[in-house]
Structures are given as C-alpha cells and as structure tokens.
Amino acid sequence: MFKKEIVRGAISISAGVVIWEILARLLLENELLIPPPSSVLRSFWTLAVSGKLNKHFEATLTEFAYGFSTACILGIIIGYFMGMVRWFDEIMDPWIATLYSIPVIAIVPLIIIWFGIGLLSKIIVVFKITVVAIILNTAAGIKNLDPVWLELAQSLRLTGWQTTYKIRFPGALPYIITGMRLGVGRALLAVVVAELMASNAGLGYLLRDASETWDSPKLFVTVILLAVIGLVSFNLIKRLERRMAPWRQSAEWSSEA
Amino acid sequence: MVVGGVDGQMDVLTRNLSSTVLRVGSVLTGLALWHFIATTVINDTTFLVSPIVVVATAYEMLFVNGELYPHLFASSWIFFYGFLLAIVAGVPLGFVMALNPVVRDYINPWMTTLYTTPRIAFAPVLLLWFGVSGGAKVSIVFLGCVFPILINSYYGMRVVNWEYVELARSFRLNSRALFFKILLPASVPFVLAGVRLAIGRGLTGVAIAEWFGATEGLGYLIFFAGQTLNIPILFVGVTVFAALGIFGFEVVRRVEAYATPWKKDARGI
Numbered sequence: 001m002f003k004k005e006i007v008r009g010a011i012s013i014s015a016g017v018v019i020w021e022i023l024a025r026l027l028l029e030n031e032l033l034i035p036p037p038s039s040v041l042r043s044f045w046t047l048a049v050s051g052k053l054n055k056h057f058e059a060t061l062t063e064f065a066y067g068f069s070t071a072c073i074l075g076i077i078i079g080y081f082m083g084m085v086r087w088f089d090e091i092m093d094p095w096i097a098t099l100y101s102i103p104v105i106a107i108v109p110l111i112i113i114w115f116g117i118g119l120l121s122k123i124i125v126v127f128k129i130t131v132v133a134i135i136l137n138t139a140a141g142i143k144n145l146d147p148v149w150l151e152l153a154q155s156l157r158l159t160g161w162q163t164t165y166k167i168r169f170p171g172a173l174p175y176i177i178t179g180m181r182l183g184v185g186r187a188l189l190a191v192v193v194a195e196l197m198a199s200n201a202g203l204g205y206l207l208r209d210a211s212e213t214w215d216s217p218k219l220f221v222t223v224i225l226l227a228v229i230g231l232v233s234f235n236l237i238k239r240l241e242r243r244m245a246p247w248r249q250s251a252e253w254s255s256e257a
Numbered sequence: 258m259v260v261g262g263v264d265g266q267m268d269v270l271t272r273n274l275s276s277t278v279l280r281v282g283s284v285l286t287g288l289a290l291w292h293f294i295a296t297t298v299i300n301d302t303t304f305l306v307s308p309i310v311v312v313a314t315a316y317e318m319l320f321v322n323g324e325l326y327p328h329l330f331a332s333s334w335i336f337f338y339g340f341l342l343a344i345v346a347g348v349p350l351g352f353v354m355a356l357n358p359v360v361r362d363y364i365n366p367w368m369t370t371l372y373t374t375p376r377i378a379f380a381p382v383l384l385l386w387f388g389v390s391g392g393a394k395v396s397i398v399f400l401g402c403v404f405p406i407l408i409n410s411y412y413g414m415r416v417v418n419w420e421y422v423e424l425a426r427s428f429r430l431n432s433r434a435l436f437f438k439i440l441l442p443a444s445v446p447f448v449l450a451g452v453r454l455a456i457g458r459g460l461t462g463v464a465i466a467e468w469f470g471a472t473e474g475l476g477y478l479i480f481f482a483g484q485t486l487n488i489p490i491l492f493v494g495v496t497v498f499a500a501l502g503i504f505g506f507e508v509v510r511r512v513e514a515y516a517t518p519w520k521k522d523a524r525g526i
Contacts, residue, residue: 008362016367033386090279095287101502103457105464105476106495109483113304113491189375193465196377197480204377211381219385223378230373 035217040224043217052206057225059201063119063191067126071183075134076176080164082135083142083172092135100132104190108197117198125194130183134176141175142168173244181237188230203229303486314489315496325497331474335391336463339398343455347403348448351410361411372404376458380465394466401462402455406448413447414440446517449509456505460498 017037024036035043047053082089108125115121149171153163195204203222210218288308295307302310318325354361380397387393417440425439467476479494481487 005358005362005365008359009366012363013366087275087279090276091283094280094284098499101457101506102495102499103461103464103502105461105468106479106498109479110488110491110495113483113486113488185373185375189377189461192375192377197468207378207381211385216385219381223374223382226378227370227374230375231370234369234373 032214032216035220039217040220043215044221047218047221053221053225056201056203056206059119059199059205060191060195060203063122063202064126064187066119067123067191068130068183068187070123071127071130071134072180075131075179076138078131079135079138079176079179080142080168080172082139089139096132096135099128100136104129104186105193108190108194112194112198117200122191122194122199122202125190126187129187129190130180133182133186134179137175137179137182138172141172144175145171174241177237177241177244181234181241184233184237185230188226188233192226302488304488306488306492310489311492311496315493318490318493325478325493328473328475328478329497331471332463332467332476335394335398335466335474336459338391338395339462340402340455340459342395342399343402343406343459344452346399347406347451348410351407351412351448352414352444354407355411355414368404368407371400372408376401376462377465380469384469389469389471393469394463394471397466398459398462401458401465405454405458406451409447409451409454410444413444413451416447417443446513449513449516453506453509453513456509457502460502460505464498 020034021036021038024034044053078092082092104125107128111124111128112121115124145168149167150163153167158166191202192204192207195202196208197204199205203226207219207222207226210216210222292307292309295305295310299305315325350364354364376397379400380393383393383396383400387396421439421443422435425435430438463474464476464479467474468480471477475494475497479491479498482490482494
C-alpha cells in the first residue's frame with residue numbers, strides 16, 4: 001500500500017488537473033487565458049516531435065552544467081581558503097557580501113553587455129550565482145568544524161594534507177551541499193532570465209517566444225517543463241544531501257533563499 | 258569566551274584593528290583597480306566606467322535632477338504590497354498546514370511545485386492574466402515572497418519543543434491558550450527568518466515584474482540602461498538594488514533581535 005500522504009498528494013494533483021480542464025473548457029471559450037491541459041499536452045507533443053524542445057532543453061542544460069561545475073570547483077577552493085586563512089577571509093568578505101546582495105536579475109543586463117548573447121554570458125550568470133552560495137557555505141563549514149575533530153587529528157599525528165582530506169573536507173561537506181542546493185534554484189532562475197533577455201536558444205527563449213506570439217499552450221508547456229526541472233533538481237540534491245550527511249536534518253528548508 | 262586580563266583585551270583590539278584595515282584596504286584596492294581598468298585598459302564607456310563616474314551619476318540622480326525617486330517609489334509600492342500579502346497569506350497557511358496533516362498533504366504537492374519552479378516562468382502567464390497592471394507585478398513579488406514565509410511558519414510550528422507542549426498540558430491549557438502562549442511565540446523566530454529570506458526574493462521579483470512591460474521602477478531603469486548601453490545608470494540601479502537588499506535585511510534582523518531576545522545569535526548563515 002502507498003503511504004497516506006502520497007495518496008492524498010496524488011488525489012490533490014489529479015483533482016486539480018481535472019478541475020482545470022473542466023473550467024477551461026466550460027467557462028473560457030478563449031484558449032488564450034487558460035489553455036486546458038489537453039491542448040497543453042498536444043502542444044508538448046508537437047514540440048517534442050519537431051525536435052525543438054530537445055534543442056532548447058539541451059542549450060539550457062549545457063549552460064547550467066558548465067556554470068555549475070566550474071562554480072563548484074572554484075567555490076570550494078576559495079571557500080576553503082577563506083575558512084582557513086583569516087586575512088584572506090577579511091579581504092574577500094566585503095566583495096562576496098556585495099555580490100551576494102545584488103539581485104541576480106539586476107546584474108544580468110551587465111553580463112550580457114560584457115559577454116554577449118551567446119552561451120558564455122549564461123555560463124557566467126550561472127557561475128556567479130552558484131559560486132557565491134558555495135563559497136559562503138564552504139567557508140562556514142570549515143570555520144564551524146568541531147575543534148574536537150581537529151584535536152583528534154593532532155593526536156593521530158595527521159599531516160596537513162591528511163587533516164584536510166580526512167577531517168576538514170568531510171566535516172564541511174554538509175555545508176557545501178547546502179550551498180549547492182541554494183545555488184541550483186537561483187541559478188535555474190538566473191539562466192532562464194538571461195535567456196529571456198537575449199539569446200537564440202534555451203527554455204527561456206522558448207518562454208519568450210511563446211509569450212510574444214500569444215501561444216498560450218506553448219507557454220504553459222514551458223512553464224510546466226521548468227517546474228519539472230526545478231522539482232527534479234531540488235529532489236536530487238536533497239537526496240544527495242541525505243546520503244552525504246545523514247546526521248543532518250534534511251528538513252531544513254529554512255535556509256533556502 | 259573568557260578574555261584573559263589586559264593582554265587578552267589588547268589581543269582582541271589588535272585583531273579587530275587588523276580586520277578593519279584588511280577590509281577597508283581590500284575595498285579601496287578593488288575600487289582603485291576598477292578605476293584603473295576602466296580608464297586605462299578598457300577605456301570604453303559603453304562597456305565599463307570608473308567608480309567615480311558611477312558615484313557622480315548617483316549624486317546627480319539623487320540630489321540634482323532627482324531622476325531616481327519616481328523609480329524608487331514605484332518599486333517600493335510593488336514590493337510593499339506583494340510582501341505584505343505574502344505575510345498575510347503565508348503565515349496562517351503555514352500554521353494551518355503544521356496543525357492539520359490532511360490540509361498539509363493536499364496542499365504540499367502544489368506548494369513544492371510552485372516553490373521549485375523558477376519564478377520567472379510565471380511572469381508571462383501572470384501578465385497574460387492581469388495585463389500590464391499593478392496586479393501582475395504585485396503577484397510576481399507575492400509569489401517570490403510567500404514560500405519562504407509559508408515554509409518557515411510551517412516548520413517553526415512543527416519543531417516546537419515537545420517539553421513546552423507537555424508543560425502546557427500539565428497546566429491544562431485549552432487549545433487556544435496552547436496556540437497563543439506556546440506554539441505561536443515558539444515559532445516567531447522561524448517566521449522572521451522566513452521574512453528575512455523573503456526580502457531578497459521579493460526584490461528579485463520586483464526586478465522581474467518591472468522588466469515585463471513597466472514604464473517606471475528600478476527594474477525598468479536597469480533594463481532601459483542596459484538596452485541603451487548607459488553603463489553609469491546601470492551601475493547606479495544595481496547598487497540601489499543591493500543597498501535596498503542590505504537595508505531590508507538589517508531591518509528584519511533588528512526586529513528579530515527585539516522580538517526574540519532569548520535568541521542571542523539571530524544571524525545564522
């Protein structure tokens with residue numbers, strides 16, 4: 001048997017879709033405002049068969065993958081040094097804080113002017129968003145390490161490298177993953193914004209195309225697709241978090257920004 | 258932490274001093290480098306301008322021709338309404354979900370979906386429904402703010418220390434008193450943390466909302482400047498956004514310190 005909450009969730013979702021279909025069919029003659037789920041599905045099929053969907057999906061995914069992986073590598077390194085070396089922390093902190101407090105959307109026009117409308121500007125956008133979250137969290141993880149562990153490392157006469165590899169890094173890992181989780185959501189938003197603003201491919205482009213041609217079913221296809229991507233990536237990271245740091249309560253939604 | 262006598266105090270003093278020197282030095286060096294790159298290396302005002310030009314432009318827009326104010330007010334109103342609505346709707350709904358598992362199970366899938374979707378995706382849909390009016394903008398800000406508030410209210414009420422509840426039971430509090438005397442105060446810090454997170458998301462929401470068919474507002478200012486390659490104004494807009502974020506964050510932190518005095522370290526990560 002399924003769990004009660006899953007059954008209720010499924011009932012809630014399917015009831016919502018049925019009501020949506022009925023309302024859209026009965027009340028609104030006009031498909032422009034709220035297209036019924038059936039025509040959204042049809043539009044999805046057309047897009048998928050023509051290969052357009054694939055192309056845009058791939059573009060967004062590529063941008064995301066490049067930006068995110070670079071940000072992970074650099075962010076962990078910089079964050080590590082910020083956690084370890086005090087003067088480096090002091091020097092970096094004002095800049096990181098400034099970067100952190102600038103809304104993503106506000107900086108996108110600037111990045112497009114600097115790096116063009118192609119792939120590179122979106123990679124930079126994703127990078128900028130993710131790297132700040134990862135740096136801050138890695139530094140916090142290194143700083144908040146339980147001193148008992150470090151004492152243990154000392155009594156075991158671990159070398160510097162061993163301490164880093166066996167004590168500091170695993171100790172900071174839950175923080176790092178939290179940083180990644182924060183980064184994913186924001187980066188997804190940012191990449192779509194950048195694509196909406198200026199691009200020739202990607203889901204953001206599709207969104208803009210649909211809204212400018214008043215193609216509501218296509219618009220809804222894109223929105224639902226983005227919802228699915230958000231949901232999947234969120235759950236993947238949450239699962240990763242649970243596996244890597246099972247001692248930490250993963251119900252910690254509160255730090256999601 | 259115990260500070261050991263005079264020596265210890267001196268230690269702390271030099272520590273703080275060197276920290277300030279490093280920070281100020283870092284900012285000044287960065288600005289000087291920026292100025293140098295802008296004027297000597299790049300020397301193209303459609304690409305990058307010196308921080309001095311940015312400050313001059315900001316001064317002009319603030320004190321000479323006052324161009325900034327209409328945009329600032331327009332954005333503030335949208336933010337204010339969306340934010341207020343998010344608190345009014347988010348906090349009670351979060352509490353109800355925490356206290357009633359059936360409601361939670363029915364609402365949860367919708368909430369998670371809406372929450373994890375990049376908000377920008379809703380912007381065209383909301384515009385389709387509301388037109389280029391205040392309604393669309395306010396609802397975009399609302400969508401951004403409501404989830405951190407709702408989720409934190411829910412979570413705050415769920416993790417109330419069980420001993421408090423047992424204490425209330427032994428005093429035979431009725432459920433109303435239990436709610437107002439125990440559950441509500443215990444979840445206040447969480448609600449406020451949600452409100453704090455909502456500020457940043459709300460500001461992003463303002464920028465998104467104003468980008469789609471607005472004629473005034475900070476978001477409009479930034480996008481217009483971007484499109485006309487007016488880098489000084491672009492930088493001023495970005496700076497004002499950052500300043501607003503920091504200001505709002507600080508306000509909520511003060512409220513937090515005042516409303517939850519038992520929680521010493523209200524900063525968090």
